Amino acid sequence: MSSVTSPSSNSNTQPSPIQQAAQSILSGATGSSLDVNTLVQVLVNAKTAGHTAVLAHQQQSDNAVISALSAIKSVLSSLKTSLTGLADGSVFSQFAATASGKGIEATATAAAGAAAGSYSVFVEQLAAANQISSKAFTRDATLGTGTLTIGVGSGSMSIELDSKNNTLAGLAQAINGAADNPGVTAAVVKGSDGEHLVLTSKQTGAANTVSVSAGAGVDANLATANFKQVTAAQDAKLTVSGNPVTSASNVVKDALTGVTLTLTSPAVGTTQTVGIESDTTAIGKAVQGFADAYNAWVSAQKAQSAYDPTTRQAAPLLGDSMLNSAVNSIGRIMSSGVSVGGKTYSLAQIGLDLQHDGTLAFSSSKLQSSLKSEPTGVSSVFNGTNGIGQQLDKLLNEYTLSTIGQLDKRSASINDELTSITKQQSDLTTYQQTLTAQYNAQFNALNRLLTTVSNNKTYLNQLFGGNGAAGTLNKRG
Structure with a gap:
């Protein structure tokens, strides 16, 4: 904002707006035309x-605060x-679950009832999917017309053979594309003796056998009896700590509560030890992640409330009561111990030092x-009842929850103020335009008046003499 120059200011000081206006008017009064636009x-x-400066400053300040709150x-x-x-x-x-040898991958599921310990696992056989192959057919042989029923386990589907699909290739395509396919894939193998239709169950397990039934009009060679078994359907068999277990899948779930055993061929015929213990790696990552996030918070709140004495610049949230309250509340939780069973635990005991x-x-x-x-001491610090994690989570909800948290409410209030500022700026622009039009009209009228006065003065000087002129009337005398 421009400041008004005091009477005692030195000659190098720029004139105030009012002084500039006065000088322009005086100039007009002494013979020069007014500089209306500048005036x-x-x-x-x-x-x-x-008013313009106040609004601009408030707008800048509000935007800085919103950015800081974000x-x-x-x-x-x-x-x-x-x-x-x-x-x-x-x-x-x-x-965490581990196996002592090859061919068994053991994984434990969190909070699913797994118990720490060691267990012996012997794998007798893997689960297998049933696969059967038809007799040889000559190339492009037709299979008749009618209904062919294909079953897997307890499910089945019907394929209608007609002149468009009654070849091995056409049948395989119809099987694989059927919407009600119960879980079987079909392929045509071209052997030295002819073409074979190979059917494979998509699921392992003794119950998932493949069957084929040829209806009237369909080539009888497509009946199950005329297929040879390539791979028998079978369950996985194993013993866990001496107890027999069967599984239709090689992914064996809950033979050990909360533990999944994935079996592959190297495990067959071997006895291995599966060990289950607390997943200290996962705990370490969680605590490290918490420490990193907390330090990021400390850094951010300091940056947004700092003061630089060199530049005399204050951050947007310097002295902000809401931020100070959050800092103090979080600090109290972090520095306080947690009481469990009459014993107090602190962050320092689990490797977190303030x-x-x-x-x-x-x-x-x-x-x-x-x-x-x-181990119970570590979990006590973060217990789900009054632990530090529970206390912080509850407190942070007050600040971070969308629309109802303190930060969003504060931002919404400032945005309302910014909307009001924008409206005031628009109104001020309209006022400036009105004022400009008003002043233009007034000073243009004044300019015309001064011009008339100046012309009259020149005429009178010419007539009566003065200002260096002899005067027309004086000459006649």
């Missing part, structure tokens, strides 16, 4: 510049996400040591 611009600016919400949302598995304690119920700058230093080795020596 009007100066007066309109003098009238509105202050940054804060982002890091708090990330901090909340990092608590997944920690806030409810579920990460501590995850188990530093002087407010950040967390994470020691993976200390966490792993705690998991071995006192």
Whole structure:
């Protein structure tokens, strides 16, 4: 905003808008025409510049605050996400399963009832899918017309053979494209003795045998009795800690509660040990992720509330009460212990040490040591009732939940203010246009008046003398 020059200002000081206007008028009064455009611009600016500057400053400030609030919400949302598995304690119920040899892949499912321990597993045979092959047919042999029924296990479908599809290739295509296919694939194998229709069950297991029934008018060689068995349908057979187990699939679920055993051929005929223990790797990743997210929050809140004494620039949220409240509330939770069963646990005991700058230093080795020596102590810090994760999750909801959280409410309020500022700026522009038109009319009229006065003065000087002129009347005398 322009400042008004005081009377005591030195000669190098620029004149104020009012002084500029006065000088323009005086110039017009002493014989020169008014610079109306400049005069009007100066007066309109003098009238509105202050309000314009105030609105622009407030708009800039509001946008900076909204940007800062968005940054804060982002890091708090990330901090909340990092608590997944920690806030409810579920990460501590995850188990890792391993097998001692080849051919068995063991995986444990979190919170599915797995129990730590070692179990012996002997694999007798793998599950297999039934595959049968027809007798040889000559090339492009026709198969008759009628209904062919193909079954797999308890399901079946009917294929209608006619002159368009009653070849082996046509039949295979019809089987594979059938919408009600019960789970069988068909292929034509061209052998040295002719062409064969090969049918394979999509599912392993003794119950999933393939059958073919040829109706009237269909080549009898397509009946099951005329197919040879290439691979017998069979279940996987194994023993787990001496207990016999059968499975239609080589992916054996819940023979060990909460554990899935995936069997492949190298495991057949071997006895292996499957070990199940707490998944310390998953716990370590979860705690590390929490520490990283917390440190990002500390960095962000400091950046948005900083003050630079060199440039004398303040960040948008310096002294902001809502941010200060969040910082203090989160700090109290982080520094307080958790009481479980009459014993108090802290973050430091599981490798999370609060530093002087407010950040967390994470020691993976200390966490792993705690998991071995006192696993219940680690889970107690993040227990699902009053643990640090649960407390933080509840607090962060107050700030981060969409539309009802404090951050969104605050942003919405500022956006309403920005809408009002935009309206005021529009109104101010309209006012400037009106004022410009008004001043233009007034000073153009004044300019015309001054011009008339100046012309009259010249005429009188010429007539009566003056201003260096002898005067027409004086000459006559």
